[in-house]
Structures are given as structure tokens and as C-alpha cells.
Amino acid sequence: MKRSLKLSLVLVASLLVLGITSCKKKLKDADIQSAIEKVLTADADMKGTMVTVKDGVVTLSGVCKDEACKTKCEEAVKKIEGVSSIVNNCTVAPPEVVVPPVADALGQAIADAVKDFPSVKTQLTDGVLTLTGEIEKASLQKLMMGLNALKSMGLKKIESNGLTRK
Amino acid sequence: MALQDKYKELIDAATAAPVVNLQVREQDGVLYIDGESSGAVKQQLWDMYGKLDPDYAAGDLMLNINSVAGISEGAKLKVTTNKTNLNIRSGPGTDNSIVGKAARHEVVTLVRKENDQWWWIKTDDGEEGYSFTQYLTPVE
Structure with a gap:
């Protein structure tokens, strides 16, 4: 009897200890x-x-x-x-792809505007467009009108000293 | 200020025309004139520009007169190419394929504006697609 009481006490104690430690861990x-x-x-x-x-x-x-x-x-x-x-x-995260959409759109718009004047060459640097090659005088105004309108798309300046007017 | 003197006649004409939302600004050696007007006023201002700066060679003026801003959907437009037919394309840009043609001086209808450079148009024959606004003049 005494022995079994001792045993159960040990059991209870160990259960308590277990319970406390598991609780503590949580x-x-x-x-x-x-x-x-x-x-x-x-x-x-x-x-x-x-x-x-x-x-x-x-x-x-x-x-x-x-x-x-x-x-x-x-x-x-x-x-x-x-x-x-x-x-x-x-x-x-995959590296952010930095696309300069404005510059691309402007580049495309310039290509569109000079498409009908194939002897005109273009170079766009920092918003400044340099024109070279040659153009008929009669077409010059039409070309310039189209290009000047691209100011709305970020074009800042047109350098046309190198463009030969025929 | 010197540039505003050089182009004074042009600025005065734009003010008198009238050009709507007229803005005149000088920055880094370039004079910027922006605004909206009819096609006739735009033409008049451009002729004056060519007189003040022969061959538009100085590179000191950006004359951005938008004569297409006031055009609304459904408007009739005349094809004003120099000699050729006007291409009608599948998308807004010359990198898109040609899906049709409009003859020189043919009258077409504006369906929708993509931007100031490209409009969706429709011909009387039912051909539809994007065309370059530079070659479209509103029938006034």
C-alpha cells in the first residue's frame, strides 16, 4: 500500500514536471x-x-x-x-526589369514620323534628335511638323544642321 | 528672351489666332510653343516659322501645335498623303502589319483615337485599322 502510494506520487510528480515543461516549451x-x-x-x-x-x-x-x-x-x-x-x-524576388517605356515609345514614334522620308537618318540622345541625310525641301515642313508634335512624348530638341535640303 | 524676340511675330500670331491652351516657354536655348488649333491655323503658324527660321535649321524652336485634339469620334477625315495611298495597320505603329489602304483624298471616318499619332479609322468600303494622323485632315 505504502509502496503503491509512493509510486503514484512519483507518477503524479513526473506527470506534473512533464506537463510544466511541455507548457513552458509552447x-x-x-x-x-x-x-x-x-x-x-x-x-x-x-x-x-x-x-x-x-x-x-x-x-x-x-x-x-x-x-x-x-x-x-x-x-x-x-x-x-x-x-x-x-x-x-x-x-x-526576380530582379525588377527597368524598362524605359517613354524612350521606347518616342523612338518608335520618331521611326513612324520619318518612315516616308527614307533618306533621313535619325539619332536620339537624351531627348535630343539629330537629323542627318537628305530631304526634299518640299517635304521638309511635313517632316518637321510630325517631329515637333513628339514634344508631347518627351522630345526636347531637333538638331538638323547635318540634314541636307535638296 | 532673345528667342521670344526672334519668334515674336509667331507668338503674336498664335495669341491672336487663337490657339487654345497656348504655352510659350524658353528652356536650355529652346523655345517651346504648345497649344491646340485648327489645321488652317497650324499651317499658317508653320509657314511663318519657315519664314523666321529658313529650313527650320536653327533647332531653337519646338512648335507643337495640335490640330487634332479637338476632333471627335465620327468625324470625317480626308487622306492627305503627298502622293501615295495611306496605310491602314493592325496596330498603332509602323512596325504593325498593313491590313488595308485608303486612297489619296479619300474621305474616311474617325472611329477612335489611340493617341495623337495613331487613330483607328474606317473607310466607306469597311476597311478598318490604325492610320498615322499626320496624313489625315479633318473635313471642315
């Missing part, structure tokens, strides 16, 4: 997570990163703007207390 994951989130949200680069924590193992996910940013997230998380290891599942 809390800790949540604490780690909020500590990480605090660090990440404070930085504009890392803001978008998502975090999950299980048994001290941190999983990072989301889209980073570049490889450096991905590493930065990992380094920052590593320093936080209670983090045992990191699984970095962040993906790196």
Missing part, C-alpha cells in the same frame, strides 16, 4: 516568434518575412528583394535567444 516558441517578429517588422527590408517557430526551430518564408536581404534576415534571427536553428525558405 510558451517559449510563441515568445521566440514574437521576439523575431519584433526585429523583422522594425526593418523595412525584412518586414515582409513570415515566421513560424516549433521547438526552437525557426522557419522563415516570404519573398526577399535580394540574396543579401535573405541573409540579413537569417543573421538577425540567429541572434535572438531561444532560436536553436533556422530553416530559411525565403525566396528571392
Whole structure:
């Protein structure tokens, strides 16, 4: 009887200990997570990163703007207390393709405007259009009207000293 | 200021014409004159420009008079190419394929404006597509 009481006490005690530790662990994951989130949200680069924590193992996910940013997230998380290891599942966003649509549209519009004057050559640099080659005097006004209208598309100046008027 | 003196006659004519939303601005050695007018006024201003700066050679004026801004959908337009027929294209740009032709001096209808350079037009024969506005003159 005495023995079995002792045994059950031990059992209860061990259960309690187990219960407490498992409870403590759960809390800790949540604490780690909020500590990480605090660090990440404070930085504009890392803001978008998502975090999950299980048994001290941190999983990072989301889209980073570049490889450096991905590493930065990992380094920052590593320093936080209670983090045992990191699984970095962040993906790196494809580099932004910088397309200068205005310049392209202007280039095309210039090509359209001079299309009927094949002996006229064009060169566009920083919004300044240089005309060379030759043109019939009778067509000059029509050409210039078409090109001057492209001011609305960003054309700043037309240099036509090198254009021969026939 | 010197450029405004050189082109004073032109600026005065544009002011008197009248040119709507007229803007005269000088920057980095170029005088910019912008506004909207009828095709006839635009022609008059361009002839004056050619007189003040023979052959438009000085490169010190950008005369951006839009004579197509006031044209509305459904308007009748005359094909004013120099000699040839006007191409009708599948898209707004000469890199698009030719889907039809309008004869010189044929009258077509404006369906829709893509931008100031390209309009969607329709011929009386039912041919439709984009044409270059430089060769379209409103029937006044």
C-alpha cells in the first residue's frame, strides 16, 4: 500500500514536471516568434518575412528583394535567444526589369514620323534628335511638323544642321 | 528672351489666332510653343516659322501645335498623303502589319483615337485599322 502510494506520487510528480515543461516549451516558441517578429517588422527590408517557430526551430518564408536581404534576415534571427536553428525558405524576388517605356515609345514614334522620308537618318540622345541625310525641301515642313508634335512624348530638341535640303 | 524676340511675330500670331491652351516657354536655348488649333491655323503658324527660321535649321524652336485634339469620334477625315495611298495597320505603329489602304483624298471616318499619332479609322468600303494622323485632315 505504502509502496503503491509512493509510486503514484512519483507518477503524479513526473506527470506534473512533464506537463510544466511541455507548457513552458509552447510558451517559449510563441515568445521566440514574437521576439523575431519584433526585429523583422522594425526593418523595412525584412518586414515582409513570415515566421513560424516549433521547438526552437525557426522557419522563415516570404519573398526577399535580394540574396543579401535573405541573409540579413537569417543573421538577425540567429541572434535572438531561444532560436536553436533556422530553416530559411525565403525566396528571392526576380530582379525588377527597368524598362524605359517613354524612350521606347518616342523612338518608335520618331521611326513612324520619318518612315516616308527614307533618306533621313535619325539619332536620339537624351531627348535630343539629330537629323542627318537628305530631304526634299518640299517635304521638309511635313517632316518637321510630325517631329515637333513628339514634344508631347518627351522630345526636347531637333538638331538638323547635318540634314541636307535638296 | 532673345528667342521670344526672334519668334515674336509667331507668338503674336498664335495669341491672336487663337490657339487654345497656348504655352510659350524658353528652356536650355529652346523655345517651346504648345497649344491646340485648327489645321488652317497650324499651317499658317508653320509657314511663318519657315519664314523666321529658313529650313527650320536653327533647332531653337519646338512648335507643337495640335490640330487634332479637338476632333471627335465620327468625324470625317480626308487622306492627305503627298502622293501615295495611306496605310491602314493592325496596330498603332509602323512596325504593325498593313491590313488595308485608303486612297489619296479619300474621305474616311474617325472611329477612335489611340493617341495623337495613331487613330483607328474606317473607310466607306469597311476597311478598318490604325492610320498615322499626320496624313489625315479633318473635313471642315
